[in-house]
Amino acid sequence: MERIHVELGERSYPIYIGNSVLSDGELLARHLADRRILIVTNETVGPLYLAALVKQLSAICEVESVTLPDGEQYKTLEQLDTIFSHLLKATYGRDSLIIALGGGVIGDMTGFAAACYQRGVDFVQIPTTLLSQVDSSVGGKTAVNHALGKNMVGAFYQPQAVFIDVNSLNTLPERELSAGLAEVIKYGIIWDQVFFDWLENNVEGLLALEPSAMTYAIKRCCEIKAEVVSLDETEQSVRALLNLGHTFGHAIEAEMGYGNWLHGEAVAAGMVQASYVSNALGRLSDQQLQRIVSLIAACNLPTKGPKQMQPEHYLPHMKRDKKSVQGAIRLILPAGIGKAELRSDISQEVMIAAIEAAGTQS
Numbered sequence: 001m002e003r004i005h006v007e008l009g010e011r012s013y014p015i016y017i018g019n020s021v022l023s024d025g026e027l028l029a030r031h032l033a034d035r036r037i038l039i040v041t042n043e044t045v046g047p048l049y050l051a052a053l054v055k056q057l058s059a060i061c062e063v064e065s066v067t068l069p070d071g072e073q074y075k076t077l078e079q080l081d082t083i084f085s086h087l088l089k090a091t092y093g094r095d096s097l098i099i100a101l102g103g104g105v106i107g108d109m110t111g112f113a114a115a116c117y118q119r120g121v122d123f124v125q126i127p128t129t130l131l132s133q134v135d136s137s138v139g140g141k142t143a144v145n146h147a148l149g150k151n152m153v154g155a156f157y158q159p160q161a162v163f164i165d166v167n168s169l170n171t172l173p174e175r176e177l178s179a180g181l182a183e184v185i186k187y188g189i190i191w192d193q194v195f196f197d198w199l200e201n202n203v204e205g206l207l208a209l210e211p212s213a214m215t216y217a218i219k220r221c222c223e224i225k226a227e228v229v230s231l232d233e234t235e236q237s238v239r240a241l242l243n244l245g246h247t248f249g250h251a252i253e254a255e256m257g258y259g260n261w262l263h264g265e266a267v268a269a270g271m272v273q274a275s276y277v278s279n280a281l282g283r284l285s286d287q288q289l290q291r292i293v294s295l296i297a298a299c300n301l302p303t304k305g306p307k308q309m310q311p312e313h314y315l316p317h318m319k320r321d322k323k324s325v326q327g328a329i330r331l332i333l334p335a336g337i338g339k340a341e342l343r344s345d346i347s348q349e350v351m352i353a354a355i356e357a358a359g360t361q362s
């Protein structure tokens with residue numbers, strides 16, 4: 001088992017990663033013994049993992065659970081209220097602890113519930129998708145969606161601990177696994193060439209959910225995100241690099257209708273499009289571009305945009321991106337492999353040419 005320490009002064013916390021984290025009674029007791037706990041999960045993850053977790057915990061603490069419907073469309077104030085109602089009816093106090101058991105939707109919503117309930121109670125994450133393990137575990141962003149915008153109501157709120165059991169990925173649909181790998185590849189491109197090399201040599205092990213490969217990949221991603229976030233917690237500078245592929249990707253998600261392309265799939269195609277921009281600027285060699293495209297393809301991810309989308313269709317969405325400043329589109333671009341830069345001086349012609357060069361699906 002691996003342990004990462006996320007250094008945030010008084011709000012520091014550990015992340016445990018391995019293939020027996022959730023069956024490690026001693027570890028769970030160290031963080032959860034004698035607490036009054038509410039587990040929040042959903043209708044998909046609950047039937048798979050809730051009973052075993054409750055069994056572990058009921059030996060050491062008082063535990064109840066609430067099961068919400070599954071889906072991004074349920075990441076709402078209404079579901080948040082369901083959590084609050086449960087806490088209030090069962091008279092949970094300020095000393096309670098809330099556990100998120102599920103993917104990023106449950107994690108974000110539960111974290112925000114913990115931030116709000118009685119002005120803040122303890123919070124532990126058990127992320128069960130690869131995406132949530134490598135992304136939401138670090139950074140403390142919590143939120144729900146509003147009819148007028150995604151993640152528009154939320155807070156920065158750090159958990160007390162994160163438990164990542166790679167065995168929980170065994171039940172994850174393959175498409176969701178690949179979507180998580182898009183974010184994994186992103187860390188290699190923006191920050192760590194050695195990790196990118198390692199990924200090229202270990203794709204098969206990752207797709208086969210080989211525990212030691214998966215544990216290493218998740219650990220490295222959490223370390224990189226922790227390093228980036230500790231340098232820039234509130235996204236004034238280097239944290240923006242984590243958005244590689246996301247400006248193009250958000251355009252794909254918005255144009256295609258949320259849910260038709262998974263977030264990670266859109267980010268994968270977006271990273272390729274961003275790489276073509278870098279290549280056109282002479283910041284990424286043909287060979288480096290090809291390595292990025294090949295690794296993304298090897299993870300069963302799209303390397304081209306949707307066939308319905310012409311290059312011009314991207315720009316209106318990209319201008320609306322919340323990262324754009326005064327109408328100028330801000331792009332994160334690879335500068336070789338293992339390094340990236342923020343650019344707001346790229347012409348729309350160059351962007352359109354890059355989307356064209358990356359291609360559309362047949």
Ligand SMILES: NC(=O)c1ccc[n+]([C@@H]2O[C@H](COP(=O)([O-])OP(=O)(O)OC[C@H]3O[C@@H](n4cnc5c(N)ncnc54)[C@H](O)[C@@H]3O)[C@@H](O)[C@H]2O)c1
Nearest residue numbers: 044070103104105106128129131132135136141168171172
């Ligand atoms: N807080 C952050 O820093 C952060 C970072 C990235 C994404 N997010 C948020 O996370 C959400 C996306 O997260 P996600 O990709 O995990 O989506 P998700 O939570 O919707 O999970 C994807 C699907 O997999 C199911 N699932 C989860 N674990 C499973 C398992 N072990 N076995 C079988 N099925 C399982 C879920 O029920 C769901 O149907 C978005 O709302 C996004 O805004 C937050």
Ligand SMILES: [Zn+2]
Nearest residue numbers: 183246263267
């Ligand atoms: Zn993302």
